[in-house]
Amino acid sequence: MIISWVTTLEPGSRTVLYGTSKHNLNRSAKGKLTRYKFYNYTSGYIHHCTIKKLKFDTKYYYAVGTEETMRKFWFTTPPKSGPDVPYTFGLIGDLGQSFDSNVTLAHYESNSKAQAVLFVGDLTYADNYPYHDNVRWDTWGRFVERNLAYQPWIWTAGNHDIDFAPELGETKPFKPYSQRYPTPYKASGSTAPYWYSFKRASAYVIVLASYSAYGKHTPQYTWLRAEFPKVNRSETPWLIVLMHAPWYNSYYYHYMEGESMRVLYEPWFVKYKVDLVFAGHVHAYERTVSGQTTLSSSNHQSRVLRSSAQSNTPILMRNLICYSLVAA
Numbered sequence: 001m002i003i004s005w006v007t008t009l010e011p012g013s014r015t016v017l018y019g020t021s022k023h024n025l026n027r028s029a030k031g032k033l034t035r036y037k038f039y040n041y042t043s044g045y046i047h048h049c050t051i052k053k054l055k056f057d058t059k060y061y062y063a064v065g066t067e068e069t070m071r072k073f074w075f076t077t078p079p080k081s082g083p084d085v086p087y088t089f090g091l092i093g094d095l096g097q098s099f100d101s102n103v104t105l106a107h108y109e110s111n112s113k114a115q116a117v118l119f120v121g122d123l124t125y126a127d128n129y130p131y132h133d134n135v136r137w138d139t140w141g142r143f144v145e146r147n148l149a150y151q152p153w154i155w156t157a158g159n160h161d162i163d164f165a166p167e168l169g170e171t172k173p174f175k176p177y178s179q180r181y182p183t184p185y186k187a188s189g190s191t192a193p194y195w196y197s198f199k200r201a202s203a204y205v206i207v208l209a210s211y212s213a214y215g216k217h218t219p220q221y222t223w224l225r226a227e228f229p230k231v232n233r234s235e236t237p238w239l240i241v242l243m244h245a246p247w248y249n250s251y252y253y254h255y256m257e258g259e260s261m262r263v264l265y266e267p268w269f270v271k272y273k274v275d276l277v278f279a280g281h282v283h284a285y286e287r288t289v290s291g292q293t294t295l296s297s298s299n300h301q302s303r304v305l306r307s308s309a310q311s312n313t314p315i316l317m318r319n320l321i322c323y324s325l326v327a328a
């Protein structure tokens with residue numbers, strides 16, 4: 001489990017105290033500290049601490065900070081993987097930090113069964129503000145803490161997480177995102193934090209990076225080609241893939257942005273029988289009805305765009321925007 005937190009004025013303690021009893025945090029793990037600058041912004045002290053060798057399916061209490069600044073939370077570790085092990089994921093993407101963002105998070109929180117969030121990219125939308133106002137990365141962390149401190153969120157990188165701004169002298173993509181939201185990518189043999197995989201209960205989850213190179217011979221392509229044959233469907237019968245830009249989208253906005261990745265990777269998805277693909281990016285609701293692709297959303301009139309009979313796309317993979325998933 002990776003625990004991350006920020007201290008604003010001083011580095012403070014790097015240590016996480018934890019234990020299975022609320023009143024006896026008898027173990028500790030030491031984390032790492034990082035800071036970054038983005039144009040005229042300097043971050044607080046960003047702590048990341050990985051706690052290893054935890055027991056499956058166990059509630060742990062933990063604390064960060066010391067004395068009067070100490071804050072206590074808890075999390076439950078996932079169960080051991082197996083074909084019949086139930087698990088409930090929530091699915092959130094394109095969250096931001098508006099009134100609607102709060103409605104979305106509150107809706108997720110109202111489901112008491114939910115154990116982890118599959119987050120399909122676009123976290124803070126800080127890049128919509130002057131100089132990519134990185135204070136918004138801080139405020140977003142405060143906003144989601146109420147859930148994120150108690151259960152794992154699985155990160156996918158979106159276009160609003162790139163923060164490539166050469167006009168500000170910021171030429172390293174994903175700087176705030178990668179400094180603040182680490183992923184366990186090395187465990188799956190990945191060479192970058194933006195694409196990786198993990199097993200969770202009866203599911204095998206592959207996270208792809210829509211905004212990292214994915215063409216033939218790139219690191220992501222080579223990794224994914226080797227990854228699919230590793231999935232043991234007897235152990236994890238559900239095969240789920242996350243990405244930010246959807247491959248199938250007939251909405252006018254972001255139209256065909258996922259097309260080149262689809263051309264490259266779709267044959268593998270079909271061959272290896274991917275069950276579910278979740279993506280974000282397109283803020284519209286779309287579904288197939290009676291052999292036609294129809295589009296509807298709250299602020300645009302419904303209209304039939306094209307017949308799915310013209311496409312070889314499996315129906316299974318066409319309904320991309322869902323809200324929650326019970327993987328059991």
Ligand SMILES: [Fe+2]
Binds near residue numbers: 094159160244280
């Ligand atoms: Fe997006």
